[in-house]
Amino acid sequence: MQTLKVMVEIPSSLPLLPAAVEVAAYRIVQEAVTNIIRRAHARTCQVRLLAAETLQIEVQDDGTGLGETHQADVGLTSMRERAEELGGSFTLKKASPSGTLLIAHLPLVENSTRTGAHR
Structure with a gap:
């Protein structure tokens, strides 16, 4: 089994996150x-x-990247839905020179127009 080195970079202080944003970010x-770990x-x-x-x-990883015929699985769909339920966005693309880059934006203020968010 290959070892994955994970590096985490966060600001020295984060603003207080709404509970829904905290859970969505974690998931x-x-x-x-x-x-x-499973595929890249x-x-x-x-x-x-x-x-x-x-x-x-x-x-971002340095793995094999997205294939030409890549289709979203349950995990990718759930990540996208978590971001969009909060009024945010989710992007997945090839990274350079190799691998995949995921970018999600989650609003820091509660969106009053959202309904039925999953927890």
């Missing part, structure tokens, strides 16, 4: 790292959190 990172054949993984108007989550 998105958890699923992303799980996918990397990566040696390294970088998890980065940035906070401004949104909580930006970046997860």
